[in-house]
Amino acid sequence: MHVAIPLYPRFTALDAVGPYTVLAFAPGFTVTFVAGQVGPVPDDHGTLRIAATASYADLPAPDVIVVPGGSGTFDALADEALVAWIRQAHEHTRWTTSVCSGSLLLGAAGLLDGLPATSHWAVLDELKKYGAEPVSERVVTSGKIVTGAGVSAGIDMALTLLGQASGEETARSVQLMIEYDPQPPFDSGSAKTASQAMMERALSLLP
Amino acid sequence: MHVAIPLYPRFTALDAVGPYTVLAFAPGFTVTFVAGQVGPVPDDHGTLRIAATASYADLPAPDVIVVPGGSGTFDALADEALVAWIRQAHEHTRWTTSVCSGSLLLGAAGLLDGLPATSHWAVLDELKKYGAEPVSERVVTSGKIVTGAGVSAGIDMALTLLGQASGEETARSVQLMIEYDPQPPFDSGSAKTASQAMMERALSLLP
Numbered sequence: 001m002h003v004a005i006p007l008y009p010r011f012t013a014l015d016a017v018g019p020y021t022v023l024a025f026a027p028g029f030t031v032t033f034v035a036g037q038v039g040p041v042p043d044d045h046g047t048l049r050i051a052a053t054a055s056y057a058d059l060p061a062p063d064v065i066v067v068p069g070g071s072g073t074f075d076a077l078a079d080e081a082l083v084a085w086i087r088q089a090h091e092h093t094r095w096t097t098s099v100c101s102g103s104l105l106l107g108a109a110g111l112l113d114g115l116p117a118t119s120h121w122a123v124l125d126e127l128k129k130y131g132a133e134p135v136s137e138r139v140v141t142s143g144k145i146v147t148g149a150g151v152s153a154g155i156d157m158a159l160t161l162l163g164q165a166s167g168e169e170t171a172r173s174v175q176l177m178i179e180y181d182p183q184p185p186f187d188s189g190s191a192k193t194a195s196q197a198m199m200e201r202a203l204s205l206l207p
Numbered sequence: 208m209h210v211a212i213p214l215y216p217r218f219t220a221l222d223a224v225g226p227y228t229v230l231a232f233a234p235g236f237t238v239t240f241v242a243g244q245v246g247p248v249p250d251d252h253g254t255l256r257i258a259a260t261a262s263y264a265d266l267p268a269p270d271v272i273v274v275p276g277g278s279g280t281f282d283a284l285a286d287e288a289l290v291a292w293i294r295q296a297h298e299h300t301r302w303t304t305s306v307c308s309g310s311l312l313l314g315a316a317g318l319l320d321g322l323p324a325t326s327h328w329a330v331l332d333e334l335k336k337y338g339a340e341p342v343s344e345r346v347v348t349s350g351k352i353v354t355g356a357g358v359s360a361g362i363d364m365a366l367t368l369l370g371q372a373s374g375e376e377t378a379r380s381v382q383l384m385i386e387y388d389p390q391p392p393f394d395s396g397s398a399k400t401a402s403q404a405m406m407e408r409a410l411s412l413l414p
Binding site: 012013014017018020021024025026027030031032033040043045047048049050051053100120121138139149150151152153155156159160163168169171172173174175176177178179180181182183184185186188189190191194198199201202203204205206207 | 219220221224225227228231232233234237238239240247250252254255256257258260307327328345346356357358359360362363366367370375376378379380381382383384385386387388389390391392393395396397398401405406408409410411412413414
């Protein structure tokens, strides 16, 4: 199972690396970071660079795509090469997935029209622009399209996907390997229970 | 607050990028990836490369260090430059932290003698070699040393640290920004409740 994760300037690191780590540990999976050109791509803080080792032209038909989000998503919506690659790859994929604002890129590629999908809470309503039905859930599956909520939700999305792709026992073994028994010290991860002031404070952190 | 994350060949990506993403979003924090030499460092699957932008010599006295684990930890224990940098940096840090088997590197640097610490479940007992008291908990704080359990525990560790460093409200705002409201699709993340067969299956995934 060949997984491609497209990187674009100012992606959010954990959006890409959460699913990457889950799927890279899965038996029979190979993950490749892909971009317009081979080479390092900077994240939204400009301090992390992950190397893309293939161009879009090198990898036209992966089995799975995982589109990350980030502050750079809005610029990436105008990146014709990226959007065209997503649209074209989707014709061949077994699964087409996103994390965070990455779902807007699936929308821009025309893949979400009439479908339920999720995204980061701050941009969830933007999905309507692409004819999608915004759903405030952690992971939303609609046929072969699986979208995850913000940033850290990519881990839950990838484990859900892996359970479908390789069976529950394999997904459980990867969960144990990455010791994913989350115990957040605070209970502030959901916008459903956050105050307006806390949401504004969170948004002020955007780079 | 200057955070340094040392990278060595065959680190586990999420060990480094979980805490990185939490701390990079925190106001007043700057995170630098550091290694023996500036340049890309491959992870344990050989498919992800993160660029180190500073050498150990460039960054002798960061405020915080976060030492990741990975399949490469056992080779890294013999990396004198890395172990010496950890030992020397610790003299100046406000916090010295690790994720996963990264705690063995703190041990090798002589920092854990007589102290409680945690690690990935598969190597927890190895901590005894360094005089540490292995504790099977998600995050263990002992003075200025904070150790986290396996891989994904780095997110919980970093939020705990951020709560101490910048206050609970700031940590909560970062948690909301990264939408860290975990909902694993399975309940298999803890070795405390795993069968022997499942533990063996998980260990077979090690690259």
